[in-house]
Amino acid sequence: MGNLGIIFKRELLAYFATPLAYIFIVIFLISNGIFTFDLGGFYLRGQADLLPFFSFHPWLYLFMVPAIAMNLWADERKTGTIELLLTLPIKLSDAVIGKYLAAWVLTGIALLLTFPIWITVNYLGDPDNGVILAAYIGSWFMAGGFLAIGSCMSACTKNSVIAFILTVSLCFLFVIMGSPILLDVFPDWVPQIVVDAFSAMGFLTHFDSIAKGVLDIRDFLFFSVFIAAWLLASAIVIEIKKAN
Amino acid sequence: MIEIRNLTKKFDQFTAIDDLSFNVKEGEVLGFLGPNGAGKSTTMKVITGFLSPTAGSVIIDGYDITKNPIEAKSLIGYLPEGAPCYGDMTTIDFLNFIAKVRGYRGDAIRERVQYVVDEVDLSSVCQQTIDTLSKGFRRRVGLAQAIMHDPKVLILDEPTDGLDPNQKHHVRKLIKSLSRDKIVVISTHILEEVTAVCTRAIIIAKGKIVADGTPSELEAQSKYHHAVSVRLTDDYDLAADLVDVPEVISVEKDSEVEHTFTILAREGKPIFSRISEIAQSKQWPVTEFHVSRGELEDVFRNVTQPAEGVQ
Numbered sequence: 001m002g003n004l005g006i007i008f009k010r011e012l013l014a015y016f017a018t019p020l021a022y023i024f025i026v027i028f029l030i031s032n033g034i035f036t037f038d039l040g041g042f043y044l045r046g047q048a049d050l051l052p053f054f055s056f057h058p059w060l061y062l063f064m065v066p067a068i069a070m071n072l073w074a075d076e077r078k079t080g081t082i083e084l085l086l087t088l089p090i091k092l093s094d095a096v097i098g099k100y101l102a103a104w105v106l107t108g109i110a111l112l113l114t115f116p117i118w119i120t121v122n123y124l125g126d127p128d129n130g131v132i133l134a135a136y137i138g139s140w141f142m143a144g145g146f147l148a149i150g151s152c153m154s155a156c157t158k159n160s161v162i163a164f165i166l167t168v169s170l171c172f173l174f175v176i177m178g179s180p181i182l183l184d185v186f187p188d189w190v191p192q193i194v195v196d197a198f199s200a201m202g203f204l205t206h207f208d209s210i211a212k213g214v215l216d217i218r219d220f221l222f223f224s225v226f227i228a229a230w231l232l233a234s235a236i237v238i239e240i241k242k243a244n
Numbered sequence: 245m246i247e248i249r250n251l252t253k254k255f256d257q258f259t260a261i262d263d264l265s266f267n268v269k270e271g272e273v274l275g276f277l278g279p280n281g282a283g284k285s286t287t288m289k290v291i292t293g294f295l296s297p298t299a300g301s302v303i304i305d306g307y308d309i310t311k312n313p314i315e316a317k318s319l320i321g322y323l324p325e326g327a328p329c330y331g332d333m334t335t336i337d338f339l340n341f342i343a344k345v346r347g348y349r350g351d352a353i354r355e356r357v358q359y360v361v362d363e364v365d366l367s368s369v370c371q372q373t374i375d376t377l378s379k380g381f382r383r384r385v386g387l388a389q390a391i392m393h394d395p396k397v398l399i400l401d402e403p404t405d406g407l408d409p410n411q412k413h414h415v416r417k418l419i420k421s422l423s424r425d426k427i428v429v430i431s432t433h434i435l436e437e438v439t440a441v442c443t444r445a446i447i448i449a450k451g452k453i454v455a456d457g458t459p460s461e462l463e464a465q466s467k468y469h470h471a472v473s474v475r476l477t478d479d480y481d482l483a484a485d486l487v488d489v490p491e492v493i494s495v496e497k498d499s500e501v502e503h504t505f506t507i508l509a510r511e512g513k514p515i516f517s518r519i520s521e522i523a524q525s526k527q528w529p530v531t532e533f534h535v536s537r538g539e540l541e542d543v544f545r546n547v548t549q550p551a552e553g554v555q
Contacts, residue, residue: 006344010330017332017373080328084389087292087324088345089317243255243295 003090007098008105015068015106024068028110031060036117049127053117054135054211058175058203061107061146066167068103069150070160073238078158082242096235100151107143111136131213138210141223142203146171148230155237178202245269246291246397246427251300253286253451260286262451263300268444270396273423275442275459276431279548283451284431285325288401291429292322304397318347321395325402327386331375335366335385338374339392346393360388364418380411387415391422398422400430404437416441435540439463445540447547454547463538465546469512472519475532476503485526491515504532512538 015021032053036042040052076082085095121127146167153166176182178199186195199205206219246268253261260283268274278284289295291302293309293316302309307316330338339360343353361367364384369377374385383403390398403419404412419428419441432438438445439459447455447462455462463469474482482505483495491510498504509515516535523530 003345006341010333010341013337014330014332079331080324080326081330083289083294083324084322084328087294087317087320087322088342089314089347090345091314 002094004094004098004101007090007095008101011099011102012105015102020068021106021109024064024106025110025113028060028064029113031064032056032114032117035060047125050117050121050132050135051211053114054139055208057139057211058142058207061143062168062171062175065107065143065146066150066153066164066171068106069147069167070154070163072099072103072151073155073234074157074160074163077242078160082238086238086242092235092238096151096231096238100147100231100234103147103151104140104144107147108140111140111143128213134213134215135211138207138219141220141227142207142210145174145203145223145226145230148227148234149174152230152234152237155234155241174201175203178205245305246429247301247303248291249301249303251287251290251302252298253283253290253295254298260451261290261297264448264451264453265300266446266453266456268427268429270425270427271423272444273419273428273430273442275438275445276429276448277433277435277438277445277544278431278448280433282448282548284448285401286451287448288322288399288429288431289324292320292399293317294324318393319395320397320399321390321393322398323386323390323400323403325405327383329374329382329385329389332373334371334373335377336361336370338385339388342389342392348393356392360392363391364388365414379406380408383407383411383415387418396426398426398428400428402432403430404432404434412437435544438540447544449548455543459540460537462543463540464512466538466540466542467508467512468506468536468542469538470509470514470516471536471538472507472509472516473532473534473536474505474507474519474523474528474530475501476505477529477531479503480529482507482528485522485528486519489515489518489522491518506536 035056036053040056042052045052073082076085086092118132121132122129149170150163150167153170154160154163156166157163179202183195183199186198200222206222209216210219248264248266251261251264252259262283264287276284276287286295290297291304291309293302293313296310302316304316304319307319309316330341333341336357339357340353343356348356361370364387366381366384366388369381374382377385383406387400387403390400400419404415407415416437419430422428423441430437430441442459445455445457445459445462446453455465476482480503486492486495486507491513492515493508493510496506496508498506507515507519520533523533
């Protein structure tokens with residue numbers, strides 16, 4: 001096991017050493033239930049798919065993921081353990097990616113634990129399980145995108161509440177980027193290509209098609225590049241800010 | 245060997261380390277002294293590779309800390325100020341984690357962790373989470389992680405800060421026992437610690453070295469070096485007997501303890517035998533009589549305060 005793996009394991013176990021992971025998972029599952037069955041009208045739609053379940057995920061992640069991400073680095077800096085971690089013979093990239101992966105796997109575990117809803121829909125009807133699988137993976141990648149923003153914001157401050165608020169705000173921006181609410185704001189003289197580029201950065205643009213089962217490699221590529229870029233930004237911010 | 249060449253660290257406009265150069269050899273226990281804010285911790289953070297220098301270089305056994313950080317960091321054991329540890333972990337989990345990062349695998353992890361647990365006497369708190377430990381134990385956990393890989397270079401930032409006298413004694417003994425064929429650098433503002441464990445002391449102020457030498461060399465710079473302290477039973481004008489003695493520069497009367505005087509030597513030359521002759525011939529009513537080696541505290545104040553005053 002390389003250093004990345006060692007850090008990943010420590011971080012993941014640390015989530016479960018405190019109630020944090022359990023609280024996160026329980027709240028995630030309850031919220032999912034409420035959104036899907038109450039607000040999403042799962043039964044009323046009379047369709048054997050999980051669209052109401054997945055379409056709430058961007059909004060659910062908006063608050064849940066920053067709560068996980070906020071302590072990725074803020075806490076290390078506040079307690080001074082960052083000094084311990086970064087004077088060990090490890091690469092900064094191992095620390096950034098290891099910590100990130102641990103948080104990402106935690107969201108993955110929470111997502112996997114929603115499996116009863118998949119059983120339910122299979123019991124009630126005959127859904128396209130390929131679509132559901134694609135949507136699950138897409139949802140996890142989107143959570144990864146939120147988390148990568150959170151990693152960078154958490155590196156910016158010692159205060160985890162500030163990290164939380166910054167992350168929620170930025171994530172919100174990226175969620176609505178592709179939606180008409182924001183696109184209508186652009187005045188006419190802005191070239192179409194800029195508007196298109198802007199909308200292409202939106203999470204909803206990419207996730208909506210994934211949730212409907214359109215498995216486009218470009219959507220996954222978008223999230224992968226997005227995650228890599230924010231992790232790189234995290235590393236740069238840590239390098240600059242670790243002194244204060 | 246640690247080679248520090250023209251090391252400078254600036255934070256915006258503030259210069260924390262100002263063109264610092266020195267070497268530390270194997271077997272040396274270097275005490276790093278200075279008033280608060282003098283740049284002690286910053287220097288240690290740069291040496292250990294946590295902060296990168298604005299200019300200059302730190303070379304650990306041939307490895308430049310900025311160019312070969314992994315190799316250089318592998319040689320260093322570091323106890324950061326305040327001994328930060330992952331508070332949610334148990335002592336044993338934390339040490340296991342450090343052992344793995346330090347490259348131990350399989351059975352070697354258990355053996356090595358057991359060794360450091362015995363060395364710093366942690367066996368009673370192995371299963372406790374670090375957050376629940378007392379300050380002394382937490383410091384010891386920090387020490388345990390620092391010595392995990394039997395490092396050639398041990399850098400300890402205020403290792404005894406906040407410990408009770410027994411714990412201090414224990415940590416100092418530990419540092420001494422570790423220091424054979426190693427390089428140990430400790431920062432402290434407890435001066436007795438320097439005399440107790442260090443073979444060399446560097447005093448810095450405003451990011452510059454203001455004194456460098458063995459503890460006894462530094463003590464020799466004190467105006468109390470070779471000074472003679474005399475305690476009398478009665479009032480006696482002892483200064484009158486000494487006006488004609490050229491070796492004596494002045495006599496200080498202790499303001500707190502009655503009938504106690506300190507006779508200062510000119511240029512720190514030995515005056516004990518001369519004073520004792522006078523005392524016998526003039527029949528001073530002496531109850532206590534001893535020679536001072538010099539006070540590190542006095543030297544510390546002398547060399548650091550002018551620099552402070554410049555502000």
